[in-house]
Every structure is written in C-alpha cells, then in structure tokens.
Amino acid sequence: MHHLKFAPSWLRFLIIFLLAMGILFRFFNLDGKVYWHDETYTSLRISGYTINEAKQQLFNNRVIGGESFAQFQGANPEKSLNDTIMSLAKENSQHPPLYYVIARLWMEIFGNSVTAIRSLSAFISLLVFPCVYWLCRELFNVPLSVPGVAIALMAISPIHLVYAQEAQEYILWLVTILLSSASLLQAMRLESHDKDQLAKKRQPPDLFAIWSIYAVTLAISLYTFIWSGFVAVAHGIYVMVTAKFQLTETVRTYLIASLVGFLAFMPWLTIVFGEFFNFLISADKTTTQSFLMPIFPFMMMQLSRIFFDIDLSLDNPIGYFITPFFLTLVGYSIYFLCIKTNYNVWFFIITLIVVPALPFILPSLIAGGIEASTEPYFIPSYLGIQVAVAYLLATQLYNGSVSRRRIWHIIIALVIICGLISSKVSSQAETWWNKGISYDNPQVAQIINQTTRPLLISDALGNNFGNVFSLSYLLEPKVRFLLVNNQKIPKIPDGFTDVFLLNPSDIWHEKIEKKYKLKTDIVSSDNYYSVWKLAKPPKLRQRNISPKNKLSAS
Template sequence: MRHLKFAPSWLRFLIIFLLAMGILFRFFNLDGKVYWYDETYTSLRISGYRITEVKQQIFNNSVITGESFAHFQGANQQKSLNDTIMTLAKEDPYHPPLYYIIARLWMEIFGNSVTAIRSLSSYISLLVFPCVYWLCRELFNVPLSVPGVAIALMAISPIQLVYAQEAQEYILWLVTILLSSASLLRAMRLESQDKDELANEQKQPDLFAIWSIYAVTLAISLYTCIWSAFVALAHVIYVTSAAKFKFTETVRTYLLVSLVGFLAFMPWITIVIGDFFQFLLSADKTKNQSFLMPIFPFLQMQLSRIFFDIDLSPANPLNSLITPILLIIIGYSICFLCLTTNYKVWFFLITFIVVPALPLILSSAGGIQLSTEPYFMPSYLGIQVTVAYLLATQIYNESVSRRSIWQIIMTLVIVCGLISCKVSSQAETWWNKGVSYGNPQVARIINQTSSPLLVSDALGNNYGNIFSLSYLLETKVRFLLVNNQKIPIIPDGFANVFLFNPSDPWRETIEKKYNLKTDIVYSDQYYSVWKLVKSPNLRQRNISINKLVSSL
C-alpha cells in the first residue's frame, strides 16, 4: 500500500468537494419529506406520554383540530425527562433510551418542529466522517487515500442521507459502532506491539485508555440500539480468530472489557427480558400489520441503494441497468479485498458485513420485514469501506488502461450518489417512509375539499398515520377519532367526510347507520381512504323530488 500513502491534489479536491456536497444535502429541505409513522412515535416517546393516555384524550369520539396532536409530539411542561425514560421502559423497551434522552434535551432548546428534531440527526451524521476516517486508518494504515475515498462515498451515499434526515436513532447508532470498532482495532494493534516499541513511540495513547474507550462506546452503542449486541458478536469472532482461538492476553483483556460494557447495559436489558416474558404470557399477542418481501429481491434492492437510489420500482429500466453494475462492483470489491489484504483486515470487514445481517436473513423464511432495513446499517458500512478500498487502490493501477477504466467506474459511482442525493433531498416522500408513503397524496385529496372531517380508529397502523397526517392537513380539517372501532357520532356541518383505513365490517356498519355509501378515494399496499357519499337510491330520490318541485 505504499502508493496509497499520499493522495494527489485532484483526489484531495474531489474528497473535499463531495464532503461539502454531502453536508449541504444533509441540511437541505429537512421538513420537506413527510414526518412519518415511526418519527411520530419518536416524538411521542420524547413527550413522555403513553399511548393509553393519548387514546383517552383524543381517541374519544370527539371532533378535534390538528393542533390537538402537537401536545403529544415533543417536549412539554407536563412531562419530564424521567417520564420519557419510563414510557420507553413500559411501552417500548426494545428501543433503548439514549437517543430519546438526547432528543428530549435538544427539543427543549430548539423546539418541537420537524426541522428541529431532524436537524439533530443531521448534526450527529457529521460525526460519521471523522469516525470512518479513524476506522480506515486503523484498518489500512494509510493517511488519506482509502479513508478519504471512504469519507467521500459516505458523504454522497443515498442510504446514509436517508438516516441523516430521520428523527430516529440509527445515525447515532452508526457513529457508536464506528467508534467502538475503531477503538477495538487500535487497542489490538497496540497490544500486538512489542513493549519496547510501545514505550518509545511518542504520543501513543495508553492501552488502558483505549480499552476504556471501547468499553464506554460499546455500552453507549447498546443504549442506542439493541442490535449492537450482534456487532459485539462480530467483534468477539474477530478477536478470537485473530488470536487463532487461543486464550491470549489480548483475548482476556477484550472479554473483560466487553463484560464491563455489557454490565453497564444490564439495567436496561433486564427490562427488555421482562417485557419479552410478559409478552409470552400475555393473551394479547396482536401486532401491527407487517409487510414482507422475498429476501433476495430485498437484498438486491438494498445493496443497490447504498450507491444509487432515486426511488424507482425494481422493474424500471434504469434500475435494471444500474443495479447489476453496482452489485458486480460490490462483489468484486469483496473478492479484491480478500485477495490483496492480510487476514486481519479482510476478516474484520467480512464479519462486520455478515454477522449483524445473518440473524435477519436466517429468520426470513417467509419473507423479510421491510421495517428491519435499518438493522443492516453495519453491513452497509462494511460494504462502503470495502468499495472505497477497491476504488482507492485501482485508480493508482500501474496499467494505464485499467486505471482509466476504474476512474470511469469511480466517476459512475460518484454521479449515481450525487443524482440520488439531489432527487431524494427534493422529494416529499421516500421508500423508507413505509406505511406513511402515500400520506402526502392523501393530504392533498382531503385539503382540496371544503369542510372536511377525517374519521379513524386507533387500530393497527392507523394510530401513527393519523399523527403523521396531522402535519400535512390544513387547519380547516377536523378529526373524529374513536377507540376500538366504536360507531362514530358524525355531527352535521361537514360537507366531506373521509374514513381512514376502516375495516370492512366497521365501514359497512357506518354505512348502514347513516344510510350512506362509501367510495374509495385512495388505496395502496398499506391502507385505504374512503369517502362517505349519499347512496344511489337516495341520490336519485332527491333528484326526482327536485324535478317535481321545479315543475310545480
């Protein structure tokens, strides 16, 4: 790697340019995309209110305005930070509290707007760049070429941009796993040095300090996302295999430090285990509707989105052209890594890619849940670093023709990333919005009508989607929300009444009670919206009466 130690001026300029573009994209149009189902739950957890409290106050068969939702969407005077933590512990322990604590403090300073809460993730995402630089330095021991290309690819990666603008914990999780992984590699490198070499090296961090950093970052990572346990498992496999499965001093130190990190997480993992057993003993095992996708199309789609994503259907000709090229580059980069680096480098990245993703893949016999996509974040990171190594190496290839080909490939990857970020940053909805993908279109349909009333219940995904729609609907829209599919009492004075995702029996019961019919005005794979209209017989009778009155 001697030729990789110093990057030419053009590469430095390119890295700085792409980094600047990536930062601009992260803060552009933060409130432009729909504030979707999962993000409204983030704001609800931050508020400290429980779902049962919200149902009692607004899902009570009374007509309310959109302003009624704001009280449960962020920091407020009625609930404290302790309420935020306790709400997570009681209702959603599988989401550890660290991000929500930070977000609560952030919103108390900057307010509860969509821009404010999403800007927290945007600022956190800036920490990814120095962290990935450190990780690549420890892996490849070069100052700029590979780390610089990795930073550039991360800056314009569309899948990184998605989570840099989400009011969720996943970008913070990425920072924590980068820090823990880099500190682990640093500690292992220092452990492998001779004691005399270690003593004479200037400005060398103390081993105890580095191992302490790993323990702290491991605990922080676990308190950010429970899936960090599988990242830690990847670390265990890597450390033991690097020691050739011998119980060396490095292995002993690592196991002790890891134990400290997990012990720090014990208070929360106890809550998670208790909730799991309570779920098994409970008679109510209903879950929100989940949407499954075959594993291989899912993986193909997600791997492509690391570098190219303009939210097209898989059957689109552009996707059919670009996706195979990107998959070939990813596959070749993994083979190239294994053939040209030593065991400790390529095995670390392979375990980093495979181990956290393997439980998701093995459990997907009937199809993989789309909601599990963020948990592939370590795999995305490992692939991006692998491709960065390939590109940084091949643009220095001794063969002029091969060097030109790889410079063209690198240009293609960069152009795909820039186009994807531009399209994504200007869109009002995106594939990651899941069950709320169609909310902007539904909001336009309702906003175009006069005196509209939106009727819904709290079952399934309706609860979070109604909160999401409250950000999009105009102030003239009123809400009539009921619990447990009670028959709504629809008052007079509303010219247009809409039913949001009603079950067929509930919709038919409403039709019979009010002697009306329902016409579907929107439908997708997640939900449907219906409009109450006069039945044909009643409409025809009114027309006949009007004609009779006119003739008289």
C-alpha cells in the same frame, strides 16, 4: 500500500468537494418529506406521554383539530425527561433511551418543529466522517487515500442521507458502530505493539485507557440500538479467530472490556426481558399485518441504494441495469480486498458485513420473504461494503497501465454521479421509500385538503394511530378529526361536506354504512392502508369496488 500514503491534489479537492456537497444535502429541505409513522412515535416518546395516555385524550369520540396533537409531539412542560425514559421502559423498551434523551434536551432548546428534530440527526451525521477516517486508518494504516475516498463515498451515499434526515436513532447507531470498531482495532494494534516495546524496554502505550474507550463505546452503542449486540458478536468472532481460538492476553482483555460494556447495559436489558415476558403471558396480544418482500430482490435493491437511489420500485426496469453494475462492483471489491490485504483487515470487514445481517437473512429464507421495515438493521453491512469499495477505488487510482486507470476513473465518476443525482432527487422529494406505511400520506392529505369542510374518522388499531399523527402534519387547519376507540360507531355531527374513513376494517365501515345509510367509496389504497369516503349514492348506482381492493387493519 506505499502508493496509498499520498494523495494527489486533485483527489484532495474532489474529496473536499463531495464532503461539502454531502453536508449541504443533509441540511437541505429537512421538513420537505412527510413526517411519517415511526417519526411521530419518536416525538411521542420525547414528549413523555405513553400511547395509552394519548389514546385517552384524543381517541374519545369527540371532534378535534390538528392542534390537539401538538401536546404529544415534542418536549412539553407537563412531562419531564424521566417521563421520556419511563414511556420507553413501559411500552417500547426495544428502543434504548440514549437517542431519545438527547433528542428531548435538543427539542427543549430548539423547539418541536420537524426541522428542529431532524436537524439533530443531520448534525450527528457529521460525526460519521471523522469516525470513518479513524476506522480506515486503523484498518489500512494510510493517512488519506483510503480514508478520504471512504469519507467521500459516505458523504454522497443515498442510504446515509436517508438516515441523516430521519428523526430516529439509526444515524447515531452508525456513529457508535464506527467508534466501537475503531477503538477495538486500535486496542488490538497497541496490544501487539506493547509486546514489541516491552521486548525493546520502551514505555508501552496506555492500553487500559484504550480498552476502556472500547468498553464505553460498546455500552453507548447498546444504549443507542439494541441490535448492537450482534455487532459485538461480530467483534468477538473477529478477536477469537485472529487469536486462533487461544486465550491470549488480548482475548482476556477484550472479554473483560466487553463484559464491562454489557454490565453497563444490564439495567436496560432487564427491562427488555421483563417487557418480553409480560408480552408472553399477556392475553391481549395485538397483531399487525406485515408486508413481506422477496429476500433476493430486497437485498439487491438495498445494495444498490448504498450508491444509487431515486426511489425505484422492485419491478422498475432501470433497476435491471443499475443493480448488476453495483453488485459486480461490490463483489469485486470484496474479492480484491481479500487477496490484497492481510487476514486481520479483510476478516474484520467480512464479519461486519455478514454477522449482524444473518439474524434477518436466515429466518427470511425460511419465511419466504423479509419485512421492508428491516432495512435499518443492515447499517453495519452497508458500512462494511462501503469501506471495501473505498479500498478498491483508492487502490485503482494508481495501479496498472494508463488505460486501466482510465477505466477505473470512469467507474469512479459513475459512482460519484449516481450519488449526487440520488442526493438531489431525494432532497426535493416529499416522500421516499423509507416512509413505509406513510408513503402515500401526502397524496391522501392532498385529497382531503381539496374539500371544503372535511372530517377524518379513524380508530387507533394497527398502524392507524401513528398515521393519524403523521397526517396531522399535512392536513390544513380546516380539517377536523373524529377519533374513536375500540371501533365504536362514531357520532358524526352535521356541517361537514366530506367525511373520510382512515383504514377502516370491513366490519367497522359496514356498520357505519348501515347506521347512516350511506355508501363508502375508496379514494386511496396501497399495500398498507386505505382511505374511504362516505357518499350518498344515486338510486340505481351499484358499487363497483372489488373486495380484493379492501385492506383490513384489524
């Protein structure tokens, strides 16, 4: 690895250039994409209101304007920081409170706009770069080459750009994974150096402080995202295997530090278990429709999105050319890592890639598919893959003949070009694949905004609650909302030129047709929800809407 300790000036310039481009893309057009279903729930939690409180004030069979939603979408004087934490504890404890507490304080300073809340994630994403530098230094013990290439890859990675502009906790989770992983590796390295220094009668490093950092960062990671428990399992497997399943001093210290981290998380974990048991004994269980994707195409698509992403669908032919290239690159990177580095290096990266992903992959193999909304849970795997690729690319800059190095220069150029193109396309788009059930909301809003005096009717079942909030950011002030609870028949007032139904169940919209003696025409439909329009049909006109095009939100 001696040749990796130094980087030529052109590589340093390239790293700085890509880092600057990555930072610019993170802050460009923050409010351009649709503020989608899950992000509106983030703002609702920050506001301190519960879902039931929002339903009572909004879904009450009265006509309201879009401004009525603002009270439930950010910091407000009626609710405190304690209300933010309590709303999570009561209704959504699987999301720990750390990010929401930080976001609440942030929005009290900078306001409740989409740009303000997303800028928090953009600023947090800047911490990724020094953290990945630290992790690579601990893994490879080189000052610039591998850490620098890793920083460049992370800066232009489309998958990280997505979460750097998302009003959710995932980019903060990535930072905590990097911190806990790097601190663990440093503690283990100093633990081994400690023995050598004691033998040479030198002053050992302060191991207590280093292990304390790991315990604290582990607790912070758990309070950011509960899936950190599986990252901790990966750490535990790594420590036990590298110690050859012996209870060494390093293993004992690790167990104590991990125990401290989990004990610090125990108050919130108790709340999680309490909510889970209440759900089991509750007679009122709401079921939502899930959309499963084939596991293998899903994994291949997510792997490709680490490096190249222009919002392609599964059946897009471009994917058949792009995905094999990156699959080969990743596969060879992991192989090269395993044969060129020592066991302590490659085994850490393999466990980080595999262990947190297995709890999703194994059940998906049995179920025959995986939910598209699970892609953020693979962030540890994305990180491990990028570190492996960074090591390969940094190494191939120097190894082999001139012709071999030129081939790898071309490959590196392709990876960089793919990342830059992806970032440019993503930064200018109004919607993206991660918007899930709100992907078509801009199209729906455009249809409604084109009418003269529109009225949007919806209930609060399934995904409708969050999508109504999402549409409130896109619809013009002239649009009015008539929101009902428990699918009551709405009282439609006079004076509206166009009336739309948001994702009605078959029974509900048939009852509305019958009461008002109107027909409904579908104006938008996808895998998640549909929008219908009430209309007076001609006498001899027959409906030509096939039942298979109807989507139920019951």
